[in-house]
Amino acid sequence: MWERIYRMLVKEFIQVLRDPRMKALIFVMPVIQLIMFGYAVTTDVDHIKTAVCDLDKSPQSRALIERFTASGYFTVVDSTDRPERLGELLDRGQATIGIQINHGFAEDLKSGRQAAIQTIVDGTDSNTGTVAMDYAQRITQEFSRARVGPGELDQLAPPQTEPIELRSRAWFNPDLKSRYFNVPGVIAVVVLLISLLLTAMAIVREREIGTMEQLMVTPIRSFELILGKTLPFVLISFIDVLVVTAIGISWFNVPIHGSLALLLFGAGLYLMSTIGIGLFISTISQTQQQALMSSFFFYLPAVLLSGFMFPISNMPEPAQWLTYLNPLRYFLVIIRDIFLKGSGWDILWPQFAALAVLGTALLTMSSLRFKKRMA
Amino acid sequence: MSDIALAVSGLGRAFGEMWAVRGLDLEVQRGEIFGLVGPDGAGKTTTMRMLTGILAASEGQATVAGFSIHDDAEAIKARISYMSQRFGLYGDLTVEENLRFYADLYEVPRRDREPLEEKLLGFSNLTPFRKRQARNLSGGMKQKLGLACALIHKPEILFLDEPTNGVDPVSRRDFWRILYAMLKKGVTIFVSTAYLDEAERCSRVGLMHRGRLIRCDTPQKLKEGLPGQLLELETGQPRDAREALAAQLGSSRVSLFGGMLHLYTEDAAEAEQIRAILQQAGIAVLAEKIITPTLEDVFIHWVTRDDAEAAA
Numbered sequence: 001m002w003e004r005i006y007r008m009l010v011k012e013f014i015q016v017l018r019d020p021r022m023k024a025l026i027f028v029m030p031v032i033q034l035i036m037f038g039y040a041v042t043t044d045v046d047h048i049k050t051a052v053c054d055l056d057k058s059p060q061s062r063a064l065i066e067r068f069t070a071s072g073y074f075t076v077v078d079s080t081d082r083p084e085r086l087g088e089l090l091d092r093g094q095a096t097i098g099i100q101i102n103h104g105f106a107e108d109l110k111s112g113r114q115a116a117i118q119t120i121v122d123g124t125d126s127n128t129g130t131v132a133m134d135y136a137q138r139i140t141q142e143f144s145r146a147r148v149g150p151g152e153l154d155q156l157a158p159p160q161t162e163p164i165e166l167r168s169r170a171w172f173n174p175d176l177k178s179r180y181f182n183v184p185g186v187i188a189v190v191v192l193l194i195s196l197l198l199t200a201m202a203i204v205r206e207r208e209i210g211t212m213e214q215l216m217v218t219p220i221r222s223f224e225l226i227l228g229k230t231l232p233f234v235l236i237s238f239i240d241v242l243v244v245t246a247i248g249i250s251w252f253n254v255p256i257h258g259s260l261a262l263l264l265f266g267a268g269l270y271l272m273s274t275i276g277i278g279l280f281i282s283t284i285s286q287t288q289q290q291a292l293m294s295s296f297f298f299y300l301p302a303v304l305l306s307g308f309m310f311p312i313s314n315m316p317e318p319a320q321w322l323t324y325l326n327p328l329r330y331f332l333v334i335i336r337d338i339f340l341k342g343s344g345w346d347i348l349w350p351q352f353a354a355l356a357v358l359g360t361a362l363l364t365m366s367s368l369r370f371k372k373r374m375a
Numbered sequence: 376m377s378d379i380a381l382a383v384s385g386l387g388r389a390f391g392e393m394w395a396v397r398g399l400d401l402e403v404q405r406g407e408i409f410g411l412v413g414p415d416g417a418g419k420t421t422t423m424r425m426l427t428g429i430l431a432a433s434e435g436q437a438t439v440a441g442f443s444i445h446d447d448a449e450a451i452k453a454r455i456s457y458m459s460q461r462f463g464l465y466g467d468l469t470v471e472e473n474l475r476f477y478a479d480l481y482e483v484p485r486r487d488r489e490p491l492e493e494k495l496l497g498f499s500n501l502t503p504f505r506k507r508q509a510r511n512l513s514g515g516m517k518q519k520l521g522l523a524c525a526l527i528h529k530p531e532i533l534f535l536d537e538p539t540n541g542v543d544p545v546s547r548r549d550f551w552r553i554l555y556a557m558l559k560k561g562v563t564i565f566v567s568t569a570y571l572d573e574a575e576r577c578s579r580v581g582l583m584h585r586g587r588l589i590r591c592d593t594p595q596k597l598k599e600g601l602p603g604q605l606l607e608l609e610t611g612q613p614r615d616a617r618e619a620l621a622a623q624l625g626s627s628r629v630s631l632f633g634g635m636l637h638l639y640t641e642d643a644a645e646a647e648q649i650r651a652i653l654q655q656a657g658i659a660v661l662a663e664k665i666i667t668p669t670l671e672d673v674f675i676h677w678v679t680r681d682d683a684e685a686a687a
């Protein structure tokens with residue numbers, strides 16, 4: 001029995017390692033996804049190119065500018081006396097934000113009137129633009145708090161902004177380290193895609209090229225066939241978890257506060273569900289194309305209804321109910337909490353239990369559907 | 376162990392409304408080589424799949440090596456080998472890896488394995504290609520590898536679905552040499568083929584058409600059982616003669632074999648009619664004799680007749 005399963009496993013690995021496309025799917029795709037989410041989707045911005053037009057030239061105005069540069073988020077690339085120059089610099093892309101402090105800024109502060117500064121933001125890159133505005137707002141608020149003390153907060157008005165072509169966004173993540181939140185999520189999503197797709201495709205592929213017919217006529221037992229066709233992808237998925245986690249920790253400096261062993265245990269339970277679904281898809285698909293379509297038919301809603309990008313609490317109620325059937329929902333909580341909060345078994349056991357129940361149900365159902373016969 | 380390898384009665388399989396195989400009755404003795412012939416879509420593959428336990432039968436019974444295809448499909452699988460019509464091995468595994476894979480699936484004991492592997496590779500002239508990926512083998516070599524994998528576990532019954540399709544004559548001879556060697560060891564062989572010269576080598580032949588077994592006997596008896604006679608005519612203008620006869624009798628009755636006309640006649644009156652037709656067309660008959668039909672003649676006769684009956 002183990003002989004057969006082991007041989008299936010060896011065969012599967014030989015095939016995967018001989019197929020450049022499979023190798024790319026398994027080892028390159030997760031890394032690309034991670035880098036995409038780690039860099040491109042990050043909402044962190046620093047060293048924003050800043051142009052300053054200080055018309056007040058008072059100690060107060062200089063102190064404010066000093067605050068901007070000291071924050072590390074802004075780097076002054078130009079100082080000018082002409083307000084029009086700010087627009088020119090932004091147009092040419094030499095600056096991303098222009099800060100204009102008008103005459104009378106210090107006077108207004110001293111006499112307790114609302115003191116206004118003006119910022120112009122290049123909104124072409126709407127993400128950077130929005131973040132730059134947000135930082136500017138925080139810095140001026142802190143500045144005003146420091147100068148006038150608590151209780152008189154509204155003395156300094158929030159900066160008036162004149163975004164150029166600033167498109168509004170449906171969502172916005174003000175978290176300064178969005179990466180910390182995204183990277184663990186990416187691991188969960190990548191593992192889902194890899195394990196689901198590989199399992200579904202590997203079985204249907206054999207059916208399509210005709211090797212399944214030959215396999216079915218051997219005395220291999222159904223469960224040996226199922227194990228032989230799924231265990232390789234469980235192993236590959238674990239390797240992917242480790243690779244992506246290692247890159248997340250070493251390259252993106254995402255700290256892992258909790259136990260790696262607990263995380264791997266959670267991943268194992270999670271894989272029961274994803275492999276179960278992959279197996280199910282293989283029982284309803286005759287061609288690889290059908291399997292691919294069915295996989296994405298499951299994958300996209302699963303990602304959307306998981307809390308990966310949109311908080312579950314913001315979803316309409318029926319959608320919230322659906323999320324309870326989604327293994328990704330539970331694993332996201334597990335992986336994020338282990339990474340960011342260092343949570344342990346005592347807190348996460350409900351998620352583990354949910355995954356164990358879902359996984360057992362899915363695997364059992366699919367295995368029963370899986371027949372060593374032709375349609 | 377009984378002497379009967381295969382016992383089939385009333386076996387049928389429907390796909391939706393269409394019966395791919397129906398009312399199949401058949402018995403194959405141990406040590407026999409049974410050939411299944413029939414035009415495309417006759418139901419040969421469907422029959423093989425039912426007998427090997429990978430396709431559920433819609434009706435009827437069959438026992439293979441003493442086990443029912445309905446209740447003991449897995450017991451059957453341990454005792455048979457099956458080479459599907461489509462190449463069913465892994466193209467991205469080497470010759471050797473494919474062999475080993477099947478040795479493991481059939482749980483061939485470790486110590487028997489290596490000599491057996493060597494023997495099978497030598498047998499099929501594949502030894503020089505043992506490290507080559509199966510997809511890079513020629514058509515004939517692929518089929519021989521398929522056979523080698525099928526023989527790695529010493530099956531009682533060997534099912535082969537058109538194993539020599541698209542294989543060159545030399546490899547075909549290799550292939551049949553191996554089959555005869557297996558036969559000598561007492562293995563029962565159930566083979567479907569599109570080549571009637573191969574069917575001639577079988578101990579018995581079943582002729583399948585539109586899902587039914589319309590004839591089943593030894594090649595010799597099949598030929599003798601053809602009603603009427605096969606007439607061979609030598610004429611000066613074979614082409615013109617064929618056209619004239621085909622116009623009157625239908626093209627399926629007349630065929631050309633290297634300048635000779637082969638004509639199938641039901642009785643003496645018809646032979647008279649043929650001479651009359653040729654005379655009218657001004658074609659002289661140089662020689663005339665009655666010949667023994669080939670299996671091809673038998674095949675064509677029964678298939679056309681079955682078609683005509685179906686059309687009526």
Ligand SMILES: Nc1ncnc2c1ncn2[C@@H]1O[C@H](COP(=O)(O)OP(=O)(O)OP(=O)(O)O)[C@@H](O)[C@H]1O
Pocket residue numbers: 375390394395413414415416417418419420421422460
């Ligand atoms: N899975 C299937 N679903 C629907 N129809 C099928 C299926 N398999 C076979 N058939 C139909 O059953 C009939 C018999 O097919 P089968 O493959 O058994 O014929 P065959 O004698 O092997 O033909 P060939 O010489 O072309 O291999 C054909 O009409 C075929 O279209």
Ligand SMILES: [Mg+2]
Pocket residue numbers: 419420421460536
């Ligand atoms: Mg066929």
